[in-house]
Amino acid sequence: MAVSYTKYLRMYHMPHMWCPGCGIGIIVKAIIRAFDALDWSTDDLAFVSGIGCTSRAPGYLDMNTLHTTHGRALSFATGIKFARPDKHVVVISGDGDATAIGGNHLIHACRRNIDITLVIVNNNIYGMTGGQYSPTTPVGARAATSPWGNIDIPFNVSELVKGAGATYVARGHVGSGVQLERLIRGGLTHKGFSVIEVLSNCHTQYGRRNRIPDAIDLIEHISKSTVSVRQAEKMSPEELKDKYAVGLLHQDTERTEYCDDYNKVIEHAQLER
């Protein structure tokens, strides 16, 4: 069935502020398709972000939207979800927003297993502020602040959140919108903290400095760097170097969810009172 995008978009705020060809558009489209597939009421959805190009996404969606401070989106989202566990809370965050300034909030949201879905747009750079290196910029890559090549070892975001306790971890990329929609939908329906890392293109700030200035070329470059989870299982660590496994990487349906656990605390406290 055709998706009615205008049902979810605040059309009166178009055109959006992203560069033509930016991967964030593809990701927002996948998010909308996932919402639509689930048929959730926009009244029951909160869409929260921090600061960055990525974080401008909530402004364009017609739901309860909150554009917060840099790195802190998950803490605001935690307040919303904990106050209203019956509603859906989704967060979108850039790689800098989520894993640098917001890194502490990220690991603790994972640990708590609160039922929030986080989409991390990993474009390997600080897009909005002019292309400085981020915690996911590859070694050797050029950025506005690494003119001689980056020496910082990047995070593997999906492994990081898995290690911190996220109970749904998936990686998608902007070269495959169909798969991305499926992975996001999986995260939305998962009860617990779910993270979808999306490999995305910032051709303007990252590509331009690293000899792939064209959006399509960079999306192709990203696509070529991916292998399916199934393929990856058969590959040696040597072969997997510089490759990213995409698909559902981890799901744990056994662990209890934070708000459910707290409801038990309430029951207990009211009995003892």
Add this chain to the structure above:
Amino acid sequence: MDNTEKKQRQVVFWPGNKVVAEAAVAAGCRFFAGYPITPSSEIAHVMSKRLPEMGGKFIQMEDEIAAMGAIIGASLTGQRVMTATSGPGFSLKQENIGFASFIEAPCVIVNVMRGGPSTGLPTALGQADVMQARWGTHGDRPVIALTPSYLDELYNEVIRAFNLAEMLRMPVFLLIDEVLGHLSERVEIPDPSEYELVERPRPTVSPEEYYPYDSSQGDVPPMADYFTGYRWHTTGLNHDKTGFPTTDPVICQAEEERMERKVSGNLELIEKYEEYMTEDAEIGVVAFGTTARAALVAVADARKKGIKAGLLRPVTLWPFPEKPTRRLGQRIKAMIVPEANLGQMIYEVERVAGCNGPVVGVNKIGGVPIYPGEILTRIEEFA
């Protein structure tokens, strides 16, 4: 108040931090997020027990920044929310406090002040966050800070803090110090029938007609709870009445000025102070919080010695009580300003008092209270 009503009051002997927590619960607070820090932690201890009993929510976040974010998120769903901290945590919260001010989210922030900068004196009193409370976050925004001196008063000021936050859609600070947080004294708990709990203004129009920052609705525009069909946008960028970002200088100016008017236009509601023997005073004393308790004794002792001293005690420290300070300042020979810092509130006194004589600080840090004798000595010097 007649005696029959008084009888209904529960009398307790509680430490200040417990008074804060219990008064918050009485004020309808059902959401608390915090991060442990001396000398405020007991507030979190009590909240973690009491809130689930009331069906409310307590969460210990990973740091103070996150605690501040969490209460703002919960406030957007319509809850009455609070966090509590001390100096270092208050510093960490500042960016999100500015955010709450700008999106106009009601919330109460308790700062149980310790001594010193940085980690300072975690277990001892200080009053050195006067200016941080006023100017701690970047940019302009209105500020309300309440500084009670007694535990009876503290209970009522906590309730007032929630009401002001809700009525004016803004963060309200409760600035107390380690001594007030930890001392125990007799508290008469007012019966709920004795006070009113005021809710934030909520929209009466349909979602289609709703603007979250609609100045035609007055300086405090109605605020829709999340998930009630209004689907509004909230951002820390300068925004127009719709809530969406704008860079239009005229709108930016008008909106920030409207925010300031929430305080400057509601002084009667917000301002609170107590005067003691100021009528014929020749030496004025201005002091807040527990320091004002010592100042009161000093003024009474001065009177016994025939010195006409008088005390002005701001219960609302921000906005600063300009009118009574000026009224007092213009009549007296000298103004004494004791405070447990190296001189912060004194800037305000100097600015507004219009005093012909000297304005003199009594400043003591190091975690020990200012004693009445130390204030009296200064009073005598200028008598």
